[in-house]
Amino acid sequence: MTHKSDYTAAELLAILSARQLKDGMVVFAGVGIPLLAATLAQRLHCPGLTILFEGGVIGAFVEPGKLPPSTNDQRCTVRANMVLGSAEVLLLLQRGYVDVGFMGGAQIDQYGNLNSSFIGDPKKPKTRLPGTGGGNDIASLTNMIVAMKHEKRRFVENVDFITSPGWIKGNDTRRKSGLPAGGMFRVVTELAVFGFDEKTRRMKPLALNLGVSRAQVQENTGFPLEFDSDIGVTEPPTEQELSTLRVLDPERLYIA
Amino acid sequence: MTHKSDYTAAELLAILSARQLKDGMVVFAGVGIPLLAATLAQRLHCPGLTILFEGGVIGAFVEPGKLPPSTNDQRCTVRANMVLGSAEVLLLLQRGYVDVGFMGGAQIDQYGNLNSSFIGDPKKPKTRLPGTGGGNDIASLTNMIVAMKHEKRRFVENVDFITSPGWIKGNDTRRKSGLPAGGMFRVVTELAVFGFDEKTRRMKPLALNLGVSRAQVQENTGFPLEFDSDIGVTEPPTEQELSTLRVLDPERLYIA
Amino acid sequence: MSVVKPYDKLRKDLSARDRSLREKVVALEDVASFVRDGDSVGIGGSTMSRTPMALIWALIRARRKSLSCSRCIISSDGDLLFGSGASDHVITSWFSQGILWGVSKVMRHHVETGKARFEEWSHLAIGMRFRAGAMGVPFMPIRPMLGSDVLAQRPEAKEIDCPFTGEKLLLVPALNPDVALIHVQRCDPYGNAQIDGLQFMDIDLAMAANKVILTTERIVSNDQIRRAPDQTKIPFFAVDAIVEVPYGSAPHECYGVYEPMMKHMEHYVELVNKDPVGGMKEYLDKYVFAPKSWAEFLDLIGLEEVLTASRAGKSIYDA
């Protein structure tokens, strides 16, 4: 069994997220940890995982050591089943062909809304961030898994700006906004794995990572969390998961 | 000089319509006489004529003796610049890339409206005709040339059913219906060539074919025509036009 | 009632489909089990080109009925669907056997006697209805049909004033057939399909339908597909069943493989236009119900005609 000192936070993130994917799924993956985790899943328990990339790719097998610098690069198309226009691949989400959208996040709130546009007032922002890309489309149209670093400034009660909608203001506000399908499903961090309450749609810890306490999770979160008394603990990364992951990213672009 | 007995009505139609086309034009051609006339123009005065076909073809050169049985057949694609989806080629009309739409017609009225859907009451039709195909789209979206046989039952005051709109009810009724672009431009028959009055949008003879009298044209037309006193006469087919045409359609599929 | 599926229903139906990477090759006699009486059926190709004739033949043999069939331009396949009783409703822009033979007497017989409906839209309207369906939106805006009597017959479409420009526009409703029937030149056992040459509306149709049955001139390996992924036109997860049927469009054409088998077409037209009921029965008995297999049907068309059509079909690449 591996110990916490055997892997980085990013490696843990990649492995725990990879485990969320099931064989035969159609998953729309963002760049970075999602791309890496989906590719990892493909090489472990999901040989029939179909990965979609925003640049217009269906069913690629990214080559070890040749991670693409974005999901719009030709490296994303290696051994793909289909290469198509980028609007077309996004429309697959709208039509409903995709099981899971899988993204990273910069800032998230209690309802799973993501911000990647502004820090501070959008009219006079402290920081202008790069924006949505396909994030808004993916989050609006399918079930989402987000992998992100767990810091208090990233886990806030309400995001400054909803770039990619989660459950908006909870309850049925997402559906009422015109988004009846999909929604935030899982958030994976180096501390824990989260789901969302079926009714209130607030974020809820599902399992703690090995060696992480409830207090530690709460301390790093900007809003109150409710822990079930019987909350479980995630299995730590296996040797096989770690070694496969490291073959994929030998330069440690995303797992450092 | 050729004489009237040297060519068929269909040959005259094809040749007079071909002359309406100018080099460099982008023309959307229907099957039959239009396809033949556009191909003829390409081989005579319009080597740079770009012919579009409904099946999804840009810039084809149909082979002599290999006339396609429809504009959706592979023979339409010979030496084309581009083959694309049939919705895409129709959208080129909507966007405005096409100079002229060129069709045959079964029944036309004083405002250039075409009927290819019903004879009699559409609710209980005497005859159900094949319908619009791309005709409605072409007529709605671009400047039209129609080549058709001149018979009283085909040239009616008002068509039973507007399948492909010309000037609707004349004046600005076409624009008011939501069709500000294009409109019926020329009608070519074995008797005469017609245009449309700039204001009233009624059909108007522009030139008589050789040996055809005004009375003969009026007799074969189901609505009153106004002839300018100085109305001209079209040049009869030349030997070169006829021989080139006959090479294109050696089996006389369309020129019999 | 609106003809448009509500988004909830559209998503629910699609998420219930098995979209995993799996082999889906079946026999031609099995495809009828994918289609229920009363289904709406989208038909690929156009006129006499890449018509999924073997699939239509198989559905008629299985005595499917009350199908509502949509196709951009329908020809003798439409005749057979009406004449066999498989369909009593066709949605299309043009319906006859082919321009060379005038007006189909079979279509006329069924429509003029009220036995069946021929619902007419403009060609672009049909395309945009499939496209809206493919995109997961309830409509597409277009300009054609405005001002015409084609529109006057179509209460299913809605005229609006554009909220941006104030112009008149027509919204045509999404069409999401229960099943799409499509014939392609090649696909792999998962359903990744490549279509050469004329595409017609097949890509939108495939993405719009809730089930896709492909026939293919040949099945190739997934490796071959992955060598040129930008040639894939329909992704495997939109496909539910695959049958390898060489000459699967006969007597119609398949781009780059064979031209229409015109002698058989002329024989067909003569038979049914002389007598749209008796002639049709004779044709169906002899060419659809009697043969034991598609190969036997091809044999009835005749080897010489099949070879002539093949030679002409490949000549597209000589020019």
Add this chain to the structure above:
Amino acid sequence: MSVVKPYDKLRKDLSARDRSLREKVVALEDVASFVRDGDSVGIGGSTMSRTPMALIWALIRARRKSLSCSRCIISSDGDLLFGSGASDHVITSWFSQGILWGVSKVMRHHVETGKARFEEWSHLAIGMRFRAGAMGVPFMPIRPMLGSDVLAQRPEAKEIDCPFTGEKLLLVPALNPDVALIHVQRCDPYGNAQIDGLQFMDIDLAMAANKVILTTERIVSNDQIRRAPDQTKIPFFAVDAIVEVPYGSAPHECYGVYEPMMKHMEHYVELVNKDPVGGMKEYLDKYVFAPKSWAEFLDLIGLEEVLTASRAGKSIYDA
């Protein structure tokens, strides 16, 4: 005022273009004459892929200004457009140098000081804006952006209740740029263009724009195009000027030809993110204004890096 061109204007502008079959090859130094200060400019490719870098380089050298630039995802090309003063308005879904380097300091500097505007739409929304423009309709319906603050910032879009289903929908306005800049692998002297691999939104962009300038890795004969007409992605009559520019996307990538020139990109990012004003000036002086030709610019990137990128670019076909 609506951002959408009325249909009358759209048609009039297009009919004024010379769409005849004619040769259109020009020199790189001539392309600036096709673009006026203040024009709206659509940029092909995405992120670091098939970016029309040589065209942007030429426009900056010609001191074009006040361009309103739209691109699905914009990267260091956006930096250069802001940093050089060529553009003060970018319409996109994502703007940074590339995911590897965090947030662009150049973008931040210009946007946060109010020197320039970064107008954000969802990725699909940008695509559907080009598509509406390409189709000659004033809008397309989509579902994303609803419920988000991205929409709250975009009064140009209109929320409606669907007239068919009653559902909420968003209508995004057509985008018809004055000029599109697109880089392709090959085209003929008329402008029939083939694009291998990733297409991004280039086809819609080309059809939507009122003028298209292509750079191409190589010019091929019209005969070669006509041998495989189903590989043509942009028809000649949508194209107004063509420049043959090998490595015309450098230091970005061109599918199947070269990967990004990452050492140069890293050098660039380091320079401008350290000092978005001075570093940018230094970069522009050295790499944009000083070289006498595009070949000289490539020489500054360095032969070894260009060759490395080429070898990697072609390896896509080995896998």
